[in-house]
Amino acid sequence: MSCNFGDPSSNRSEIVTNKFSLLAITDTSGKLKDSVLAEINSYLNERESWSKEYHVNNDFSNLPFYKSFYLSNSTVIPSIWSGSERDGDFYIYYLNNTFIKIQLIEHQGLGALSSFTEQNLILRSADRDLILNKYIKTIDEARSILKAYSK
Numbered sequence: 001m002s003c004n005f006g007d008p009s010s011n012r013s014e015i016v017t018n019k020f021s022l023l024a025i026t027d028t029s030g031k032l033k034d035s036v037l038a039e040i041n042s043y044l045n046e047r048e049s050w051s052k053e054y055h056v057n058n059d060f061s062n063l064p065f066y067k068s069f070y071l072s073n074s075t076v077i078p079s080i081w082s083g084s085e086r087d088g089d090f091y092i093y094y095l096n097n098t099f100i101k102i103q104l105i106e107h108q109g110l111g112a113l114s115s116f117t118e119q120n121l122i123l124r125s126a127d128r129d130l131i132l133n134k135y136i137k138t139i140d141e142a143r144s145i146l147k148a149y150s151k
Contacts, residue, residue: 018107
């Protein structure tokens with residue numbers, strides 16, 4: 001797989017080859033969904049403790065937040081990111097009873113994983129493309145979605 005990276009403002013970019021692994025599993029039992037939601041819940045608990053200690057009021061809009069939800073119209077997409085762009089790092093999405101994992105196997109250049117997903121990943125639901133532009137970065141909203149989505 002290849003992706004572009006560089007400085008678009010000065011019309012400078014390079015194309016590099018990166019190796020990725022793509023895994024998509026149909027979750028017939030719901031155990032993968034439960035596992036993803038449990039991981040998000042655990043992460044929210046950790047971030048809430050940190051938030052109280054450093055007084056950020058559960059709002060991570062300007063801070064790293066790696067496990068939460070994307071919203072695309074009425075579609076909720078649980079998401080987990082390992083938090084960096086090194087070999088072995090990954091994104092996980094859960095959509096329509098499908099567990100999707102994109103893992104960076106070998107990279108060349110900065111932002112290989114995020115550049116690849118931004119440029120090449122299209123999730124579809126009900127025959128329409130989903131735009132992953134609303135990422136939930138407040139603990140209260142993420143908890144509310146988690147509670148509703150867990151039913």
